[in-house]
Amino acid sequence: xxxxxxxxxxxxxxxxxxxxxxxxxxxxxxxxxxxxxxxxxxxxxxxxxxxxxxxxxxxxxxxxxxxxxxxxxxxxxxxxxxxxxxxxxxxxxxxxxxxxxxxxxxxxxxxxxxxxxxxxxxxxxxxxxxxxxxxxxxxxxxxxxxxxxxxxxxxxxxxxxxxxxxxxxxxxxxxxxxxxxxxxxxxxxxxxxxxxxxxxxxxxxxxxxxxxxxxxxxxxxxxxxxxxxxxxxxxxxxxxxxxxxxxxxxxxxxxxxxxxxxxxxxxxxxxxxxxxxxxxxxxxxxxxxxxxxxxxxxxxxxxxxxxxxxxxxxxxxxxxxxxxxxxxxxxxxxxxxxxxxxxxxxx
Numbered sequence: 001x002x003x004x005x006x007x008x009x010x011x012x013x014x015x016x017x018x019x020x021x022x023x024x025x026x027x028x029x030x031x032x033x034x035x036x037x038x039x040x041x042x043x044x045x046x047x048x049x050x051x052x053x054x055x056x057x058x059x060x061x062x063x064x065x066x067x068x069x070x071x072x073x074x075x076x077x078x079x080x081x082x083x084x085x086x087x088x089x090x091x092x093x094x095x096x097x098x099x100x101x102x103x104x105x106x107x108x109x110x111x112x113x114x115x116x117x118x119x120x121x122x123x124x125x126x127x128x129x130x131x132x133x134x135x136x137x138x139x140x141x142x143x144x145x146x147x148x149x150x151x152x153x154x155x156x157x158x159x160x161x162x163x164x165x166x167x168x169x170x171x172x173x174x175x176x177x178x179x180x181x182x183x184x185x186x187x188x189x190x191x192x193x194x195x196x197x198x199x200x201x202x203x204x205x206x207x208x209x210x211x212x213x214x215x216x217x218x219x220x221x222x223x224x225x226x227x228x229x230x231x232x233x234x235x236x237x238x239x240x241x242x243x244x245x246x247x248x249x250x251x252x253x254x255x256x257x258x259x260x261x262x263x264x265x266x267x268x269x270x271x272x273x274x275x276x277x278x279x280x281x282x283x284x285x286x287x288x289x290x291x292x293x294x295x296x297x298x299x300x301x302x303x304x305x306x307x308x309x310x311x312x313x314x315x316x317x318x319x320x321x322x323x324x325x326x327x328x329x330x331x332x333x334x335x336x337x338x339x340x341x342x343x344x345x346x347x
Contacts, residue, residue, distance in 0.1 A: 002058045005182055005211040007240055009276055017240055017272050020180065020209055038070040044100045047132040051215075053158035053184045054128065060156075062096070063128045069097040073111075074104070075137070081110040081328050088147070090121035099129045103137035103165070110140040112329055115147065116175075122150030125176075129157045133165035135189065140168040142327055144336060146175045149204055153179040163189030163218070170323045173200045173208070174339050183212045187221040187252075198227035199323040201343050202235035202267075213242040214256065216249040216282075225256045228319040231267035232343065239271040243286060247278040255285045261316065316340060 006019035054060045071084065088095050095115070103109060117123045125147065133139055145153055153176035159167050173179060185194050194214060202208050214223040223243065231237055243254035258271045273286035302311050317324075317340055324340075327333040 002056055004056045004059065004180055005209055005240070006056070007211065007242060007274070008213070008244065009274070011272050011274065015270060015272065017238055017270055036069050036071060038072040038100075041072050041074060041100045041102045041132075044102050044130050044132045047160045048130060048158060051160070051184075051186055053130075053182075053186075054156045055154055055180055055182045059126065059154055060128070063098060063126050066096045066126070067098050069095060070099075072100045072102075073109070074102045075107040075109045076104050077107055079107070079109040081112060083329055084111065084113045086113070086115045088115075088117040088121070088123040088125070090118065093121045093123045095124070096126045097128070101129070101131045101139065101141075103131065103133045103139050105134045106136050107134070108138045110328065112142045112144070112327060112332065114144045114332055117147050117151060119148040122152075123147060124152045126154045127156065131157075131159040131167065133159065133161045133167055133192075135162050136164045137162075138166045138168075140326070142170045143172070144327070144332065145173045145179070146336070146339065148175060149177045149206070151176045151178070153181070155179070155181045157183045158185075159194075160186045160188055161192035161194065163191060165189060165192045167194050168326070169194070169196045170326045171196070171198045172323050172327075172336060174336060174343070176208075177206055179206070179208045181208070181210045183210075185214045185223065187214065187216045187218055187223060187249075190218040191220045192218055193221070194223040194225070196223070196225035197323040197326060198225075198229075199320040200227065200229035200237070201232075201340055202229070202237055203232040203343055204235065205233070206235045208236070209238045211240040211242075212256065213244060214254055215244040215246060216252040216254055217246050218249060218252075220251045221249060222252070223254045223256075226322070227258045228322070229258070230261040230263055230316055230319075231269055232263040234264075234266045236268040237270070241271075241273045241286065243275050243284045245275075245277045245279050245282045245284055249279050250281050252279070253283040257286065259319070261319065
């Protein structure tokens with residue numbers, strides 16, 4: 001049985017977090033209404049060749065074989081924000097997408113990728129995004145996944161950062177019945193910097209397995225990665241966050257954390273923030289917390305004239321704001337805030 005989202009170094013087996021067994025997803029070749037084929041960028045392929053990135057080798061191979069939507073960006077200079085809207089529906093219910101971004105030296109660029117469906121079909125998504133950041137380049141990437149309860153979401157983001165490169169990344173998920181997500185950032189160059197803000201909201205019988213790995217190779221590298229989420233009804237979430245301080249990364253600093261809010265007694269939450277270290281003169285921090293809405297703060301807000309539902313919405317939206325506020329598209333940002341507002345209270 002193939003393993004999905006397998007950690008480089010396992011934790012306690014009884015937690016069930018080391019990997020997932022792959023089920024037969026029965027992929028078949030389908031078209032996509034925005035069908036696109038793009039030539040791969042050799043520099044991106046070469047940058048990732050030494051590393052193992054993605055949910056699994058098998059899922060990577062399926063993305064190659066069944067790909068029906070591909071985009072490539074070779075960035076020079078400063079580029080305006082690129083907005084990529086990918087819609088699935090009952091006629092086009094399978095999206096196998098690949099996006100390559102090659103940020104050349106000194107370039108600046110920003111991308112918003114929004115993936116959504118019409119809630120009329122059980123859709124399938126296999127999404128792969130690869131970013132190669134050259135020396136002193138800057139990239140901002142926002143990925144928003146907003147799918148229905150019957151959706152299968154396989155999402156992989158990988159980045160390689162060279163010297164003094166900077167990546168500002170946000171992953172926001174407010175829908176998808178079964179979701180397997182892998183984010184792997186490789187801080188290869190000296191003084192490269194990474195900031196990751198994540199937000200997730202899972203309800204009903206949703207399932208999320210999320211593995212985030214930030215690998216430090218260069219000297220004086222810095223990564224800051226924090227996820228905030230909420231679980232409702234009978235939702236299940238696994239979070240595996242790894243700061244991997246590799247040999248040679250003198251003076252590196254890696255921080256990772258997961259903060260999850262429980263909105264019912266039936267949810268299942270597992271969080272494993274992990275620190276791996278092969279080097280001296282480094283700094284690493286890892287944390288996780290699981291809790292409920294602060295009753296005192298809830299009461300305080302309600303005394304200011306807000307209903308309980310409004311107060312709960314305000315508190316949760318405040319937790320999600322580091323990720324959601326990064327969305328530069330006003331309409332999309334308000335759509336996500338509205339959905340969180342509707343989802344976040346107990347019936």
